[in-house]
Amino acid sequence: MSASASASPSTSAGPAGGRRPAPRRPSGIAVDAMGGDYAPREVVRGAVQAARETGTRITLVGRSPELLSLLAEDDATSEVTVVHAEDILAMHEGALASWRRPRSSVAVGCKLVRQGEVGALVSAGSTGGVVATSTVRLRTQSGVLRxxxxxxxxxxxxxxxxxxxxxxxxxxxxxxxxxxxxxxxxxxxxxxxxxxxxxxxxxxxxxxxxxxxxxxxxxxxxxxxxxxxxxxxxxxxxxxxxxxxxxxxxxxxxxxxxxxxxxxxxxxxxxxxxxxxxxxxxxxxxxxxxxxxxxxxxxxxxxxxxxYGGAILLGLNGTVVLAHGASHAQGVARACALAGDLVQGRIVDQVRQRVHAAGRSATRRQRRATPE
Amino acid sequence: MSASASASPSTSAGPAGGRRPAPRRPSGIAVDAMGGDYAPREVVRGAVQAARETGTRITLVGRSPELLSLLAEDDATSEVTVVHAEDILAMHEGALASWRRPRSSVAVGCKLVRQGEVGALVSAGSTGGVVATSTVRLRTQSGVLRxxxxxxxxxxxxxxxxxxxxxxxxxxxxxxxxxxxxxxxxxxxxxxxxxxxxxxxxxxxxxxxxxxxxxxxxxxxxxxxxxxxxxxxxxxxxxxxxxxxxxxxxxxxxxxxxxxxxxxxxxxxxxxxxxxxxxxxxxxxxxxxxxxxxxxxxxxxxxxxxxYGGAILLGLNGTVVLAHGASHAQGVARACALAGDLVQGRIVDQVRQRVHAAGRSATRRQRRATPE
Missing domain, CATH: 3.40.718.10 (Isopropylmalate Dehydrogenase)
Incomplete structure (x- = not known):
């Protein structure tokens, strides 16, 4: 699996302050196939629907044999990629479980984002677990407090x-x-x-x-x-x-x-x-x-x-969209579409630019307030 | 105007700890005639309705000439008492105004409660103003933090x-x-x-x-x-x-x-x-x-x-019922009925007993936790 270039690299705005080289801009989306009340059946169906409707490159993360057989049922083995993750963050597991489960589908999905294989992660798993795991694995963007x-x-x-x-x-x-x-x-x-x-x-x-x-x-x-x-x-x-x-x-x-x-x-x-x-x-x-x-x-x-495709975790080095835990295929597909839009719109860059500009303004204000 | 005895003095439980003499239990209700979006017209109408429907003794507090003429319109001058208050706590005025307006209808209503002339105050005035005024004028019950x-x-x-x-x-x-x-x-x-x-x-x-x-x-x-x-x-x-x-x-x-x-x-x-x-x-x-x-x-x-008759301020030396600011006569009448029920049910005594018992339990627990 290789990361593809952004769909519109020519419109790329430089990162905040223009001090760093523009990072690679992957356009695909990783989907946590094991999170959600109706996982993996409805999640797989939603991912396939999103791939077909939006043309987004989707990578399902979870127990590979199970996922491949579900994809086969939908005649979609060639349309969606699968990356294996042996562990699952259960719906009742909260923030602490994320530490105990480094091989969970959410953790592996985050790794794909970090490595630049995909631009975003979609999960219908437990909010506490997904927020904690992605905060630990993707880290907070430079300058963002939380x-x-x-x-x-x-x-x-x-x-x-x-x-x-x-x-x-x-x-x-x-x-x-x-x-x-x-x-x-x-x-x-x-x-x-x-x-x-x-x-x-x-x-x-x-x-x-x-x-x-x-x-x-x-x-x-x-x-x-x-x-x-x-x-x-x-x-x-x-x-x-x-x-x-x-x-x-x-x-x-x-x-x-x-x-x-x-x-x-x-x-x-x-x-x-x-x-x-x-x-x-x-x-x-x-x-x-x-x-x-x-x-x-x-x-x-x-x-x-x-x-409405659920909630969005903002301020990390990567985009994470949380679909509602009770999502059926339609909900997962909408979350994928939203994640695709956010990657296309470079939300991570937008946040970086705003936060850095605000930081510079704060420094200027402080200097003005305390003249030597 | 004299305070009448409680409707059911025989069922009176002693005050918390049985250490103080049972206070006088007035049964009437003071109504702030000047508070609310439709005051005084709808408030007067609601007070009259409550007096007629529930037989509760109602005292309207506000600008006497205006209130008497409104009561005359409803042929109710003999059914509801009026106590004069020259000032008004406006709907846009908040907590601070209560200090500036010692002669407001809310303040005078509180005075009637304090003096034992009535058992409760009903107001459709600004929540901030009524809460602040009654907290200052009625004082927090002994043992109640807030x-x-x-x-x-x-x-x-x-x-x-x-x-x-x-x-x-x-x-x-x-x-x-x-x-x-x-x-x-x-x-x-x-x-x-x-x-x-x-x-x-x-x-x-x-x-x-x-x-x-x-x-x-x-x-x-x-x-x-x-x-x-x-x-x-x-x-x-x-x-x-x-x-x-x-x-x-x-x-x-x-x-x-x-x-x-x-x-x-x-x-x-x-x-x-x-x-x-x-x-x-x-x-x-x-x-x-x-x-x-x-x-x-x-x-x-x-x-x-x-x-639902609005909100109730609990923990003061007297009962205060806040009708919705947009109350029409019906809303004011319901608030009066609720205030009447709370006075009958001795809510102030109930709170005192519970809070004092909880305080004694806390002291006992503390003693057990730190044996000499």
Whole structure:
């Protein structure tokens, strides 16, 4: 297996500061075939679907004999490569297991990214295990304090990125400022938003509201927003605004972000269930539901997390896309398509450029503040 | 105006430890007539409705001439008392305004509670302003570290209490343990649950997950759950479980609680809006919606925050119920009914007993841990 050149090397922007040689830009994607509630069957099917639909070069990582036989069932042995990994990170295993399992499919997938064989890793495995393994194996990008888990909320007309959604339960204000840059790079690369609006998740809409962390982070964001790199910082965002599309990027610590995300997921499910119960109550209402079958099915699909391809771990030397644990083939295929777009859009370079520019601005500000 | 005796003095349990004489137990309720988006018109109407429906003695606090003329419009001058307060805490004013406005309707309402003229205060005013004013004027109950704002989530078959929903943005683990007791006292008094199940809001379902605060608080809760007073501590609860009814009380800090609550509110609204948009799309779907009008209206009403009467500030020397700022008469009346139930159920005594018993247990544990 050899790494192919990037699909569009001619548009390559140099790395931050132009000080290093441009790294090789692999375009393929490694897929952890053993992670997820329906692995490996649905993961293999999703990988094949992605290869056929997008033309992306896919490498399945996992127990080779099993994977080859599943590929044979789909007549796809020639379309998708397999790399063997003997071990599996189980769905119930958390962050510590990643240390105990250096030969897990996630660890081997990370190795392919590190070696430049592929540009990204897709996994539907346990979030804690995948985040820990890839943080250890891919390492944090130079200048990045902590990687952050970004999720995409189904706002209209463009989606909203929420980060950190759980990678760092205890964060510092400086990390939240970096998350803003990571999120802005993502909104730019994945959603084509040239000047993403950034908000900080807190309580109360006026400046100065929130806990110590949010207040300090909001201050830092306001003070550094002029850049470079410039941030269109819009101040405080409340939980009720998460789905209103008021901003393109919502910044928070991993604890608050995860609670907020799961609260939203639970509430949407609750609302649908209540609605179904209410509409199943009377014969007239049931008849009404039959007439609505089409639009309701469409809506459910749109709200379904599979449609959004899961979460993205930003700030590492390589792109990691986490598909939902309950992903079927469709969800895995979408995660592969997203990973392909991020590799094409050079998200890792975008993050590096932003973070380095912010670092240089901070140094300049400090020098101005303390003249000799 | 004189305070009447409690409706059921014979069932009175002595105060914690039986060391103090039982305080006078006023049964009436003060209503801040000037707080809320539709004050004073809708507040006056709601107060009159509550007086008529529940027979509770209501005292409206605010600009006397205006209130008397509104009461005259409703032919209710003889049914509801008015106490004058010249100043108003505006909806946009936060915690600091409470210091600047000692003659606000909220401050005067608190004075009536303190003087024993009434047992509770109801306000639809700004949450920050009402929480700050009542904390200063009513003072925290003996042994209580911080008052907490409790909200009631519409789970089935019984509601779930979430606290703190915003009174303490930065909390300590010991506070969260007390919030568990405050919440248990509330679930017992307001929902008749004799042994409320308590969970802590965090990320991840296994013990040891979460940020530093949640991890430490979970440890303390597990260590002290045997009591007295006993707590049926069920461990970690995730954002997605908030509406599942798995526990009766969810404990968290005020920052996380407020973000979670608003995320739930926003997501439910979003789901309804998406549903409406989907169902308005085709002619058949619109016809279906017409057939469902009855059940959908019922559901919206049940999900409506007015139905739940707002939030409750627990841990003060007196009961404070915060109606939703956008409350119409119905919402104010529900808040008054809830306040009446809490006064009848002696919530302040319940909290005192639990907190004092927990304090004594902690002292005993400490003595056992450090023998001479």
């Amino acid at each position: 990687p952050a888990l970004a999720v995409v909320l189904p706002t209209q007309p463009t989606p909203t990125v929420l980060l950190d959604a759980g990678a760092n339960a205890d964060a510092k204000p400086e990390m939240l400022v970096q998350f803003a840059h990571l999120g802005a790079a993502y909104a730019h690369t994945a959603h084509g938003i040239t000047e993403p609006r950034v908000g900080i998740l807190t309580i109360g809409s006026e400046p100065g509201k929130g806990n110590r962390l949010a207040r300090k982070a909001a201050e830092l964001l306001a003070a550094t927003a002029e850049g470079p790199p410039a941030l269109d910082f819009r101040g405080n965002i409340e939980g009720s605004d998460l789905l209103s599309g008021e901003v393109d990027v919502v910044v928070t610590d991993g604890f608050t972000g995860n609670v907020a995300l799961k609260s939203v997921e639970g509430a949407v499910q609750f609302a649908f269930a209540q609605m179904s119960a209410a509409l199943g109550g009377t014969r007239m209402a049931r008849l009404g539901t039959v007439l609505q079958r089409g639009p309701l099915r469409e809506l459910r699909e749109r709200m379904n997390s599979e449609t | 008052p907490a704002l409790a909200v009631v989530l519409p789970t089935q078959p019984t509601p779930t209490v979430l606290l703190d929903a915003g009174a303490n943005a930065d909390a300590k683990p010991e506070m969260l343990v007390q919030f568990a007791h405050l919440g248990a006292a509330y679930a017992h008094t307001a929902h008749g649950i004799t042994e409320p199940r308590v969970g802590i809001l965090t990320i991840g379902s296994e013990p040891g997950k979460g940020n530093r605060l949640a991890r430490k608080a979970a440890e303390l809760l597990a260590a002290t759950a045997e009591g007295p007073p006993a707590l049926d501590f069920r461990g970690n609860i995730e954002g997605s479980d908030l509406l599942s009814g798995e526990v009766d009380v969810v404990v968290t800090d005020g920052f996380t609680g407020n973000v979670a609550l608003k995320s739930v509110e926003g997501a439910v609204q979003f789901a309804f809006a998406q549903m409406s948009a989907a169902l308005g799309g085709t002619r058949m779907a619109r016809l279906g919606t017409v057939l469902q009008r009855g059940p959908l209206r019922e559901l919206r009403e049940r999900m409506n925050s007015e139905t």
